[in-house]
Amino acid sequence: MFSDKIINWYTENGRQLPWRDTDNPYYIWLSEIILQQTRIEQGRSYYERFVKEYPTVSHLAEASEEQVLKSWQGLGYYSRARNLHAAARHIAFDLDGMFPSTYEDILSLKGVGRYTAAAIASFAFGLPYPVIDGNVYRLIARLYRIYTPVGTSQAYNKFEQVLMQLIDRERPGIFNQAIMDFGSMQCKPLGCDCTNCIFRQECLAYRDGVVEELPIRPQSVKVKERYFYYFDIRWNVPRPTIVVQQRGEGDIWQGLYELPLYEVERPIGDSVLLERLGEVLRTWMGEAPRNLTVGPCLTHKLTHRTIKAQFVQAFFDCKPTKMLEKMRALELSELKSLPISRLIDRYLSEL
Ligand code: SF4
Numbered sequence: 445m446f447s448d449k450i451i452n453w454y455t456e457n458g459r460q461l462p463w464r465d466t467d468n469p470y471y472i473w474l475s476e477i478i479l480q481q482t483r484i485e486q487g488r489s490y491y492e493r494f495v496k497e498y499p500t501v502s503h504l505a506e507a508s509e510e511q512v513l514k515s516w517q518g519l520g521y522y523s524r525a526r527n528l529h530a531a532a533r534h535i536a537f538d539l540d541g542m543f544p545s546t547y548e549d550i551l552s553l554k555g556v557g558r559y560t561a562a563a564i565a566s567f568a569f570g571l572p573y574p575v576i577d578g579n580v581y582r583l584i585a586r587l588y589r590i591y592t593p594v595g596t597s598q599a600y601n602k603f604e605q606v607l608m609q610l611i612d613r614e615r616p617g618i619f620n621q622a623i624m625d626f627g628s629m630q631c632k633p634l635g636c637d638c639t640n641c642i643f644r645q646e647c648l649a650y651r652d653g654v655v656e657e658l659p660i661r662p663q664s665v666k667v668k669e670r671y672f673y674y675f676d677i678r679w680n681v682p683r684p685t686i687v688v689q690q691r692g693e694g695d696i697w698q699g700l701y702e703l704p705l706y707e708v709e710r711p712i713g714d715s716v717l718l719e720r721l722g723e724v725l726r727t728w729m730g731e732a733p734r735n736l737t738v739g740p741c742l743t744h745k746l747t748h749r750t751i752k753a754q755f756v757q758a759f760f761d762c763k764p765t766k767m768l769e770k771m772r773a774l775e776l777s778e779l780k781s782l783p784i785s786r787l788i789d790r791y792l793s794e795l
Pocket residue numbers: 583586587630631632636637638639641642643644647649650655
């Protein structure tokens with residue numbers, strides 16, 4: 445039987461991961477949110493940090509959003525942290541700290557999609573909902589030679605139907621872990637060792653020689669470029685100071701701090717760069733800096749956006765005559781305690 449075979453394989457070959465030693469839904473939820481769009485190696489240290497800093501859902505709910513964003517710093521996709529915090533508050537304050545225990549109730553939590561709900565429902569509550577991540581799509585597409593492009597809700601429904609026939613109803617959690625590990629470790633995107641695979645007899649893609657054709661990827665999304673000019677504005681009198689501003693609502697970096705930003709539709713030519721940015725700065729600060737120099741240019745890739753960020757360093761003798769309302773002057777040492785975007789963190793680390 446498929447489930448016995450894959451669970452036996454998992455018992456011998458499965459990965460040891462800290463969130464697999466628990467059936468605490470709060471820890472499982474934390475691990476699943478952290479691991480969305482994050483490699484396991486990187487996710488592990490964040491998981492350990494969150495469990496230590498917020499040992500229960502009430503600890504997470506009682507923390508400020510700024511504190512949670514700071515703990516999340518470096519993981520990217522910050523909406524995950526904001527949703528995690530909002531859902532923790534909902535569980536702690538509206539549900540008396542009781543983690544929801546049905547698939548539908550778990551799915552209704554902010555930031556939880558079908559994959560995450562199935563993972564929590566099966567790992568923590570033993571409910572028979574199959575998980576479908578990229579590794580599972582690949583394995584099932586190959587085993588059954590399915591050509592439906594993956595990653596759409598239509599594909600999810602189709603693969604879920606197949607998996608509902610395969611899932612071990614007595615051991616859904618271990619079945620789900622097994623199928624994800626098998627897809628990741630054995631049925632790899634390229635160069636998988638099919639001759640030594642436990643499913644080589646029944647795998648239709650192997651039989652027909654189309655293993656690397658599958659799964660079919662959805663049409664790739666056009667990536668748009670955005671051009672950011674960040675001003676690193678500082679002065680040293682009476683003490684070393686830097687200017688920051690906080691990202692507003694409705695933004696992927698909402699709540700994070702960054703350097704004052706000037707965004708344009710098209711990149712500014714090198715020959716007029718300092719002149720144009722100098723004018724922007726004079727409008728913002730009411731005067732010209734003593735020094736304005738071009739700093740590093742960093743590229744930051746997101747799923748649908750590539751950000752080209754040019755940094756410019758502006759040095760004033762002391763606090764300028766004015767600042768925009770959203771700007772905040774901080775002592776340099778204070779910056780370390782605030783949540784900042786990965787792009788700004790990279791820039792500051794490069795200095
Ligand atoms: S035979 Fe190859 S393609 Fe088929 S399940 Fe095994 S590793 Fe994947």
